[in-house]
Amino acid sequence: MSRYWSDFVHKLVPYVPGEQPKIPNLVKLNTNENPYPPSPRAIAAMQAELGASLRRYPDPTSGALVDAVAAHFGVPRECVFVGNGSDEVLAHVFLGLFRHAEPILFPDITYSFYPVYCGLYGIDYTAVPLDESFAIRVDEYLRPNGGIIFPNPNAPTGVPLPLDDIERLVSRNVDSVVVVDEAYVDFGADSAVALTQKYPNLLVTQTLSKSRSLAGLRVGYAIGHPALIEALVRIKDSFNSYPLDRLAIVGAAAAMADGDYFAQTCRAVVDSRTALVAELQALGFSVLPSAANFVFARHASCDGAELAQALREKAVLVRHFRSPARVAPYLRVTIGLPEENAALIAALRAILA
Numbered sequence: 001m002s003r004y005w006s007d008f009v010h011k012l013v014p015y016v017p018g019e020q021p022k023i024p025n026l027v028k029l030n031t032n033e034n035p036y037p038p039s040p041r042a043i044a045a046m047q048a049e050l051g052a053s054l055r056r057y058p059d060p061t062s063g064a065l066v067d068a069v070a071a072h073f074g075v076p077r078e079c080v081f082v083g084n085g086s087d088e089v090l091a092h093v094f095l096g097l098f099r100h101a102e103p104i105l106f107p108d109i110t111y112s113f114y115p116v117y118c119g120l121y122g123i124d125y126t127a128v129p130l131d132e133s134f135a136i137r138v139d140e141y142l143r144p145n146g147g148i149i150f151p152n153p154n155a156p157t158g159v160p161l162p163l164d165d166i167e168r169l170v171s172r173n174v175d176s177v178v179v180v181d182e183a184y185v186d187f188g189a190d191s192a193v194a195l196t197q198k199y200p201n202l203l204v205t206q207t208l209s210k211s212r213s214l215a216g217l218r219v220g221y222a223i224g225h226p227a228l229i230e231a232l233v234r235i236k237d238s239f240n241s242y243p244l245d246r247l248a249i250v251g252a253a254a255a256m257a258d259g260d261y262f263a264q265t266c267r268a269v270v271d272s273r274t275a276l277v278a279e280l281q282a283l284g285f286s287v288l289p290s291a292a293n294f295v296f297a298r299h300a301s302c303d304g305a306e307l308a309q310a311l312r313e314k315a316v317l318v319r320h321f322r323s324p325a326r327v328a329p330y331l332r333v334t335i336g337l338p339e340e341n342a343a344l345i346a347a348l349r350a351i352l353a
C-alpha cells in the first residue's frame with residue numbers, strides 16, 4: 001500500500017495464476033499447458049523472423065495472423081480480432097462490450113479472471129449458480145443483463161454446454177453480447193464460431209495457449225460481428241498499438257495453418273484423458289465429464305487440499321481451489337504426457353495406500 005497509488009488500486013483483487021515453480025523433475029499438471037511441443041512449422045517461422053526485422057515495429061493490425069485465423073474458420077477477416085493472449089482479448093471485451101447499467105452474468109464456478117476484470121473496470125456482475133451436476137442452467141440467464149460470459153467447456157470443471165443450448169441463450173438475449181470463452185473447445189466441445197455469422201450479439205474467444213501448445217507466446221483471438229470487433233480495435237488502439245510482436249504474429253499464423261499437427265496432438269491429449277479418467281475412477285475418484293485438457297476429480301474419502309499437498313511433496317503439481325466451498329474437495333488435473341499421467345497415478349496410489 002502506498003499513498004502514491006491511484007485510489008482504486010487499493011481495492012483491486014488481482015488474479016492468482018497457477019505457480020511456475022523451479023522444482024527439479026517436477027510433474028507439472030497445474031496450469032493446463034499442452035504436454036506436446038508447438039508445431040515445428042511455428043518454430044521454423046519464428047526462427048526465420050529472428051533477425052534484423054526486429055529493429056522495426058510489428059504490423060499494428062497483425063494482418064498475417066488475422067488472415068490465418070479467418071482462413072482457418074472460413075470467416076471474413078473483419079470478423080477477427082487478435083490479442084496478446086486471450087486474457088488481453090477478454091480484458092478488452094469487458095471494457096468495450098460489458099460496461100452497461102445492468103450487471104453481467106457468469107457462472108458461480110468459472111474462470112476466476114472474470115470477477116477480476118469486473119473489479120478493474122467497475123462492472124457489476126451476478127454469479128449464476130451451476131446445477132447439481134455442475135452444468136450451466138441456460139434458463140437462469142434469460143433475464144435482463146449487461147452481457148453474458150462463460151467458458152465452453154467450463155473451467156475448472158471441464159463440463160461442456162451443448163451447442164443448441166448456446167444458440168438458445170444467444171437467440172433469446174438480443175439486447176446484450178454473449179461471449180463464449182472457448183479456451184479448451186478443441187479437446188472435445190462443439191465450437192460456436194459458425195454461429196457468429198448468424199447472430200450479431202455472439203462473440204467467441206479462443207487461445208493458442210492450450211490446444212496449440214503456445215502458452216509462452218501469448219496469442220488469443222475473438223471472432224464475431226464486425227461491429228463487435230470494431231469496439232475491441234478501438235480499445236486496443238487506445239491502449240497498446242502493438243500488442244503482438246513480430247515473432248508472435250508469424251509463429252501463431254504458422255500454428256493456425258498446421259492443421260495436421262494440431263489434430264494429432266489434440267487426439268493424443270483426448271486419448272490420454274480417457275485413460276486417466278479410468279485410472280482415477282479405479283482409485284476411488286469421481287470425475288466430472290470433461291471436454292477439456294484437464295479433469296476435475298474428487299476422492300471419496302480424501303480432502304482436496306490434503307491430497308494436493310501430499311502430491312506436491314512427491315513433486316506432482318495439480319491445482320486446488322479453496323473456494324467456493326463446493327469445489328474445495330476437488331483437484332484440477334491437467335492431462336500430461338502418458339508418463340506424467342502414470343507418475344500422478346503412482347503418487348496417488350502411494351498416498352492413498
Ligand SMILES: *Cc1c(COP(=O)(O)O)cnc(C)c1O
Binds near residue numbers: 084088207209219220
Ligand atoms: C487459459 C484460459 C484463458 C487465457 O488464455 P491465454 O493464455 O491468456 O490466451 C482464457 N480463458 C480460460 C477459461 C482459460 O482457461
